Amino acid sequence: MNREKDMANYALVFFVVLSALLLLFPSTKFAQTARIFASYSLYPSLHYGAKYDYYIRNVPENFLNILKTDQENRELKNRIKELEVSVKAAEAAEAENRRLTGEMGLARNFALKGAWARVINKNPLDWYGAFFIDKGSRAGVTLNSTVVGFEGSRLGLAGRVFEVYPYFSKVLLITNGVSSVICAAPGASFEGLAEGRGTWLLKVNYIPEGSDIAEGMELVTSPGGLLFPQGLPVGRVARVHPKESFMNFITADVSPAISINSLKEVYVIKRELPEDLSGLSEGAKK
Amino acid sequence: MTIIGDILLYLLTGAVYWWWTANLTVFGLSPNIIFMAALAAAILARPVKAMAYGFLFGLFLDLLGSGVFGAYALTYTLMAYGVYILKRHFDLIGGFSQIIAALTLSVLTMLLDQSLSLIFAKLNPLELKAFLVEPFLNAALTPFVVYLFSQLKKGFGVL
Numbered sequence: 457m458n459r460e461k462d463m464a465n466y467a468l469v470f471f472v473v474l475s476a477l478l479l480l481f482p483s484t485k486f487a488q489t490a491r492i493f494a495s496y497s498l499y500p501s502l503h504y505g506a507k508y509d510y511y512i513r514n515v516p517e518n519f520l521n522i523l524k525t526d527q528e529n530r531e532l533k534n535r536i537k538e539l540e541v542s543v544k545a546a547e548a549a550e551a552e553n554r555r556l557t558g559e560m561g562l563a564r565n566f567a568l569k570g571a572w573a574r575v576i577n578k579n580p581l582d583w584y585g586a587f588f589i590d591k592g593s594r595a596g597v598t599l600n601s602t603v604v605g606f607e608g609s610r611l612g613l614a615g616r617v618f619e620v621y622p623y624f625s626k627v628l629l630i631t632n633g634v635s636s637v638i639c640a641a642p643g644a645s646f647e648g649l650a651e652g653r654g655t656w657l658l659k660v661n662y663i664p665e666g667s668d669i670a671e672g673m674e675l676v677t678s679p680g681g682l683l684f685p686q687g688l689p690v691g692r693v694a695r696v697h698p699k700e701s702f703m704n705f706i707t708a709d710v711s712p713a714i715s716i717n718s719l720k721e722v723y724v725i726k727r728e729l730p731e732d733l734s735g736l737s738e739g740a741k742k
Numbered sequence: 743m744t745i746i747g748d749i750l751l752y753l754l755t756g757a758v759y760w761w762w763t764a765n766l767t768v769f770g771l772s773p774n775i776i777f778m779a780a781l782a783a784a785i786l787a788r789p790v791k792a793m794a795y796g797f798l799f800g801l802f803l804d805l806l807g808s809g810v811f812g813a814y815a816l817t818y819t820l821m822a823y824g825v826y827i828l829k830r831h832f833d834l835i836g837g838f839s840q841i842i843a844a845l846t847l848s849v850l851t852m853l854l855d856q857s858l859s860l861i862f863a864k865l866n867p868l869e870l871k872a873f874l875v876e877p878f879l880n881a882a883l884t885p886f887v888v889y890l891f892s893q894l895k896k897g898f899g900v901l
Contacts, residue, residue: 464789464826471797471819478804478812479862487811494805 489519496523552720559606559721568685570604570725571595576624583717584631584654586615591724592623602684602725603627605714612689612713613637613677614722625724629716630658630690638681639690641673647680650690650710656717658691658710665704669696675710685725689713747900751891752795755779756802771872773879776803777851780818781844781884782891784825785834787901795901796822809867813858817851837885844884848877 478487573589591597597620605614615635618628630637635652639660646667648660663669673693679686691710699706759775766772776799783795800815807814825834825843833839852873859865895901 460789464793464823467790467793468819468823471793472816475797475800475812475816475819478815479810479858491805491811495807 485516489516492519492523496526556721558609559723568602568725568727570601570723571597572721573597573625573724574721575719578717584629584652584656586618586626586628586632587719589625589627589722589724590623592621592625594622596726597625597724598726598729600683600729602688602727604688604723604725605716605719606721606723607714607718610689610714611723612691613684614714614716614719616683617724627722630712631656631716637684637690638678639675640678640680641669641675644668644673647678648675648708650675656711657694658712660693660708660710661705663706663708665699665706667706669693669706669708671696674713683729685727744899747894747898748791748795751894751900752798752802755799759802760806769871770869771875771879773883774848774876775887776800777818777848777880778844778884778887779891780821781825781840781847782888783901784822785829785840785843785888786891786895789823789826791901792822792826793819796820807867809855809859809865810862813855813862816858817854820854821847821851840885840888841881845877845881848880849873852876 571591573591573595575587576590577588579586589597589603597617599617599620601617603614603616604611606612613630615627615629615632617625619626628635629652630650631652631654633652633654637650637658638647639650640647644667646663646669648663648669650658650660653659660669660675671693675690675693677684677686677688677690691712693708694711695709697707697709755775759779762775763772780796780799783799784792786792787795796818797815800813800818803814803818804811824847828834828843834843852868856866856868859867891901
C-alpha cells in the first residue's frame with residue numbers, strides 16, 4: 457500500500473513537472489506545429505477567418521503557407537460554385553435576349569399592331585389546350601384577339617384570347633380540341649377547316665375531293681375567316697389521308713407552323729373585330 | 743495487450759470526443775467526453791495509470807484547444823491525484839457519488855484551467871454558458887462512462 461502511495465506521489469511529481477515545463481516553455485516550434493496540425497486536421501472550420509496570431513506563433517512559415525493555401529482553396533471552391541450559378545443565369549438571360557431580339561426584328565416587319573406578352577402559366581393537364589399570358593384588359597387585350605407566336609425566324613398562329621382579366625388573359629390554342637381555323641394554301645383553290653385535336657397535330661377537314669393538297673404544303677389563315685387576319689401561317693401538311701368511300705371530301709394532318717408548347721412570348725394582335733365576334737361565347741367554334 | 747488496449751481506449755475516446763463536438767453540440771454546448779473519461783480512469787485505475795491517463799487526456803485537449811499548452815494536462819493530472827486521495831475516504835463506486843464528484847470536479851477543473859490561462863497567457867478561454875451548463879452535462883453522463891469503462895476493464899483488462 458505504501459509502495460503504491462509512493463509510486464502515486466512520484467507519478468504526480470513527474471506529470472506535474474512535465475505539465476509545468478509545457479506551460480513554462482509553450483513556444484517550442486514542435487509543440488505549436490503539432491498542435492495546429494492536430495486542430496486544423498480535426499476542426500478546420502475553427503480557423504476560417506479566425507485571428508489566430510497567438511495561436512500560430514512560432515509555427516514554421518512553410519507549414520503556415522500550407523494552411524493558408526488550404527483555406528484559400530476552400531474559399532475559391534465556394535466562389536467557383538457561386539460563379540457557376542451566375543454563369544447559368546447569364547446563359548439563360550443571353551438565350552432569352554437572342555430569342556427576343558429575333559422576335560422583335562420580325563415584329564417590326566409585321567404589319568399588324570399589337571403587344572408582346574409573356575406566357576406565365578401552363579396547365580400540364582391541358583398542355584395543348586390553353587395558357588395564360590401576362591397582359592390583360594389594362595394593356596388593351598380584348599376578347600378573341602389573335603395570338604401569334606415566333607420560333608426563330610418563323611411566325612405562326614398560336615390561338616386567340618379566350619378570357620380577359622385586368623392583368624392577364626387566357627389564350628385558347630389552335631391545338632385545343634374546340635379550336636378551328638379556316639385555312640387555305642397560297643396559290644391553291646381550296647379551303648379547309650383546321651381543327652385542334654388536343655395533341656401537337658391539327659386535322660384539316662372538308663377539303664374537296666380532287667383538290668391539289670400535298671404533303672409539305674403550307675397552310676395560312678383564309679380571307680374567309682373573320683376572326684383571324686388573313687395570311688398568318690397555320691402549319692404545314694404532314695400527311696394527306698386517302699378519301700373514304702363513304703365521304704366526298706378528304707382530310708389531312710397538319711403540323712403547326714410553330715412549336716406551340718414551347719412558346720415563351722407571344723404577340724397579341726390588336727384590331728377591331730366585328731361586334732358580333734367580340735361577344736363570342738367561350739369554346740364556340742367560329 | 744494491456745498497453746495496446748489502453749492506447750486503443752485513448753484513441754477511441756479522442757475519436758468519440760472529436761465526433762461529438764463536431765456533430766452533436768447544442769447551442770455550442772456538449773458534455774466534455776475527455777473529462778468524463780479522465781474521471782472514469784481516475785476512479786477505476788491504479789493511481790499511476792490514472793494520472794498517466796489524466797495527463798494524456800489533458801494533452802489531447804491541449805492539442806485541440808487554443809489555450810495555454812499544458813494547462814489541461816496539469817489540471818487532469820491533479821484531478822486524477824485528487825480522486826486517488828478521495829477514493830481512500832469516499833466511495834466513488836456508486837452512481838450518486840460519481841455525479842457529485844463529476845459536478846464538483848468539472849467546476850474545479852474549469853476554474854483551474856481558466857486561472858492557468860490567465861496567469862500564463864492572459865487568455866480568457868472559459869465561456870459563461872459552458873461554465874454554467876457543462877458541469878451538469880458531465881455529471882449526468884459520468885456514471886454511464888464509468889460503467890462503460892468498468893466493463894472494458896473487466897472484459898479486456900484495460901485501465
